[in-house]
Amino acid sequence: MRSGSESRRRIGTLARLLALAIGTALVLSFPQVAPNPYVLSAGVVIVNYAVLATSWNLVGGFTGYISLGHGAYLGLGAYGTGLLVTRADVPSFVALVIAAAIVAVLAIPIGIASLRVRGASFVIVSIALVLILLLVFQSWASFTGGSNGLVVPRPFPGLRRPEHHMVFFYLFCALLALALLAWWIIDRSRFGLGLKAIREDEDKAQALGTPTFAYKLAAFVVSATFTALGGGMYALWFGDLDPIFQFSILTGAYMVLMALLGGVRHLFGPVLGALVVGYALEYFKLEYGDTQLHLVATGVLLGLVVLFMPDGVIPAVADLYARFFKPQAASIREVSTAELLAQRAAEAGAQPGGGDGGPGGEPGGTSVPTSAEAKR
Amino acid sequence: MISGSLLFQSLILGVLLGGLYALLAAGLTLYFGVMRVVMIAHSAFLILAAYLAWYFHRQTGLDPLLSMVVTAPLFFVIGVAMQRLLITRLRPATRTMMSVLLTFAIAIGIEGLLGYVFTGTHRRTQLSYSGASFELFGARVAVVKLIAFGLAAAALGGLFLLLRKTTFGQALRATMQHKEAAELAGIDTDRVAGYGFGIGLATAAVGGTAMALDVTIYPSLHWHWIGPLMAIIVVGGLGSVPGAAIAAMLLGVTQSLLQLPLGTTWAQTIFYLALFATLVFRPQGFFGGRLAQRF
Numbered sequence: 087m088r089s090g091s092e093s094r095r096r097i098g099t100l101a102r103l104l105a106l107a108i109g110t111a112l113v114l115s116f117p118q119v120a121p122n123p124y125v126l127s128a129g130v131v132i133v134n135y136a137v138l139a140t141s142w143n144l145v146g147g148f149t150g151y152i153s154l155g156h157g158a159y160l161g162l163g164a165y166g167t168g169l170l171v172t173r174a175d176v177p178s179f180v181a182l183v184i185a186a187a188i189v190a191v192l193a194i195p196i197g198i199a200s201l202r203v204r205g206a207s208f209v210i211v212s213i214a215l216v217l218i219l220l221l222v223f224q225s226w227a228s229f230t231g232g233s234n235g236l237v238v239p240r241p242f243p244g245l246r247r248p249e250h251h252m253v254f255f256y257l258f259c260a261l262l263a264l265a266l267l268a269w270w271i272i273d274r275s276r277f278g279l280g281l282k283a284i285r286e287d288e289d290k291a292q293a294l295g296t297p298t299f300a301y302k303l304a305a306f307v308v309s310a311t312f313t314a315l316g317g318g319m320y321a322l323w324f325g326d327l328d329p330i331f332q333f334s335i336l337t338g339a340y341m342v343l344m345a346l347l348g349g350v351r352h353l354f355g356p357v358l359g360a361l362v363v364g365y366a367l368e369y370f371k372l373e374y375g376d377t378q379l380h381l382v383a384t385g386v387l388l389g390l391v392v393l394f395m396p397d398g399v400i401p402a403v404a405d406l407y408a409r410f411f412k413p414q415a416a417s418i419r420e421v422s423t424a425e426l427l428a429q430r431a432a433e434a435g436a437q438p439g440g441g442d443g444g445p446g447g448e449p450g451g452t453s454v455p456t457s458a459e460a461k462r
Numbered sequence: 463m464i465s466g467s468l469l470f471q472s473l474i475l476g477v478l479l480g481g482l483y484a485l486l487a488a489g490l491t492l493y494f495g496v497m498r499v500v501m502i503a504h505s506a507f508l509i510l511a512a513y514l515a516w517y518f519h520r521q522t523g524l525d526p527l528l529s530m531v532v533t534a535p536l537f538f539v540i541g542v543a544m545q546r547l548l549i550t551r552l553r554p555a556t557r558t559m560m561s562v563l564l565t566f567a568i569a570i571g572i573e574g575l576l577g578y579v580f581t582g583t584h585r586r587t588q589l590s591y592s593g594a595s596f597e598l599f600g601a602r603v604a605v606v607k608l609i610a611f612g613l614a615a616a617a618l619g620g621l622f623l624l625l626r627k628t629t630f631g632q633a634l635r636a637t638m639q640h641k642e643a644a645e646l647a648g649i650d651t652d653r654v655a656g657y658g659f660g661i662g663l664a665t666a667a668v669g670g671t672a673m674a675l676d677v678t679i680y681p682s683l684h685w686h687w688i689g690p691l692m693a694i695i696v697v698g699g700l701g702s703v704p705g706a707a708i709a710a711m712l713l714g715v716t717q718s719l720l721q722l723p724l725g726t727t728w729a730q731t732i733f734y735l736a737l738f739a740t741l742v743f744r745p746q747g748f749f750g751g752r753l754a755q756r757f
Contacts, residue, residue, distance in 0.1 A: 152559045154566060199738050203745045205558040206500045206700060210692040211741060213502075217689040218734040225727045335685065339566060346563075378582070378681065381574025388567035392560050393551055424553040 113259060117252040126251040132364035133258040134320055138337075139344035139356035140265040141312035145305045146342065147269075147350035148278060150285035151201070154338045155212030156313050158219050161332035162189045163314025164321035165223060165230060168238040171322075173229075178241035182318040189314035190307055197306040201299065204288065213335060220333035236327040254323040261319060262357070265312050270353055272305070281305055286423050313341075336384070340367075343388045349398025358399060363387070471601040472718045478603075478611040480714025482669055485614040486687070487694040487706035488621055489665035495638035495701045496658035497549055499561040504666055505687035506569035507537060511670025512679045513576055516587050519674075526587055526674050527609070533667040541663030544568075545656045569684065576681040586678045610672035617668045618707065621661070625703065634658050638701060686730075690717075693733035697740045699747025708749050709736075 113133075120126040142156050166185030170176040176184065200211035223230045230236060242253060272278040280301045283291035292298045321327055331337075340363060341356075348359030366387070370380040395402055486508065493501040511533050518529035552560045594605040625631040636644035637651045637658070644651050673679070694713055698705030713733055720729040740748060 152562065154562065199741050203741055207696055207741065207745065209500060209562045210696055211737065214689055214693060214734050214737050217685065218731060221727055221730055342563060378574040378577030381570045381577065385567040385571030385574060389564055392564045392567065396560060424555040427555050
């Protein structure tokens with residue numbers, strides 16, 4: 087019996103490794119397969135999105151603190167890199183690392199200010215940060231180039247355009263691998279466990295001795311740093327920065343959308359989301375050009391995901407698979423607070439008059455009847 | 463050196479602007495109070511109302527203020543529908559966070575549609591009294607700004623009376639203060655929350671119409687409003703209507719005064735500085751706002 091499950095697990099691991107190897111090979115062979123430089127550049131954009139979404143997921147997925155303002159760290163990373171290269175003549179990739187380090191240091195006071203408060207205020211601060219940085223970088227034109235933009239010299243001046251795209255495709259892939267590795271390690275660590283405890287119930291986690299504030303802050307700083315690396319790499323690749331696009335709430339929203347769509351609890355969720363959303367965005371740009379329809383499409387997609395698939399595609403598909411192929415699920419599994427509440431609500435509905443769980447930690451914790459009603 | 467009359471002029475402009483901020487922040491406070499929802503789309507609806515007022519004026523030639531007769535009830539209905547059909551669908555445990563995303567989605571949807579229908583061109587309503595102004599102790603006050611302020615003040619006053627003097631207002635405040643207790647007292651909190659949402663959105667219609675009188679509008683303008691408004695409700699203490707009004711007035715006046723030495727762009731940063739200062743020193747907000755401690 088035991089050996090049976092053991093061997094099954096081994097097969098599962100092997101299958102996973104195989105899938106990973108095939109996936110990696112497919113991604114890495116993309117530049118060879120891409121028919122023209124435009125498709126290749128679209129590929130670079132999508133991998134960049136994957137880096138950003140995975141970085142976002144380091145804080146959004148683990149702690150449940152949804153930041154709409156990760157565009158701030160993206161912009162700071164991009165402008166930090168660009169300014170270091172143009173104003174201080176720092177070598178390109180050294181500038182990238184220094185810029186990311188600067189953002190990491192900046193993220194500490196920002197994190198301290200914004201993580202003190204939960205939920206609503208955190209989101210408000212994250213949005214405010216992008217808006218304030220946009221103001222500053224647009225107004226301080228003598229230093230940042232303002233709305234005229236900042237031209238960042240290419241790190242490899244000898245390369246032709248397709249080769250330039252190809253090199254950066256691999257560089258972005260390396261960065262993505264690094265971000266995924268960081269997520270994977272945190273996911274399996276005690277630190278990650280603490281972060282997930284914060285996501286499910288911060289008060290209880292704190293009561294049980296999890297250093298919630300330090301954990302949140304650490305995750306926040308790591309996430310901001312990876313986002314800055316993604317932004318800096320973009321600056322080196324694209325070579326032209328404009329505050330409007332760098333400090334954009336929309337980019338922050340894309341990260342959230344990608345991560346949620348793919349599934350924030352899964353390693354490859356944000357990558358999958360980036361693939362879908364990134365492809366859709368490129369398609370919209372190509373089909374409808376400069377009209378504002380891509381905004382409407384993004385809005386509709388985000389709304390649909392939030393309303394109907396807040397856990398993402400991967401769990402939705404996995405649920406379907408489990409329903410048809412695995413009637414007996416394991417007895418121990420991860421249950422989110424929301425699911426627990428829904429279960430409790432169902433039980434309370436089945437036996438009227440039964441206690442409804444008592445006051446919970448969350449704003450809606452006590453309003454179990456509402457959730458039951460909403461389900462109907 | 464900045465002269466006294468210039469200072470006085472800025473003070474007046476600040477008060478006039480603060481009135482509009484106060485009305486809009488009151489709307490945001492209502493949403494947060496009844497549903498714990500941060501309504502990012504509030505300022506997008508504001509711009510939508512401004513566009514409707516402008517379009518109404520262009521098509522009919524009538525005063526844009528009249529468009530409010532249609533937009534305010536319409537927005538009320540939209541607000542109720544939004545609360546009933548969208549917000550209540552979210553899981554209670556993650557509602558605050560997810561509602562931010564949902565209303566954000568609505569905001570960019572509105573922005574995109576406005577851009578698609580009316581193009582990105584900057585629009586301005588031209589009225590017979592657009593250029594009119596009068597002197598008040600040496601300060602020039604534009605008539606349109608005064609009308610906008612009067613409208614905002616009247617709406618805010620009406621809202622205050624509604625909340626304080628009517629049975630419905632009592633039910634609404636009870637829902638904001640303690641939902642379960644309100645339910646035990648026989649209040650249909652779902653219905654009340656829906657109406658609260660509708661009233662909040664109706665304030666955006668009033669504010670937007672007032673704004674259409676003297677502001678140049680374009681689809682992405684709402685981003686310039688949502689930041690200051692968010693800052694105001696945090697400084698005022700989330701969920702406190704008087705707190706939001708006081709914070710709106712103070713920050714509006716400060717912004718207006720700071721414009722003299724710093725210019726318009728940098729003066730805006732006062733909102734964000736106030737926001738960060740509030741979070742560092744007094745996360746529950748400076749004016750009341752018992753609700754804020756947990757959020």
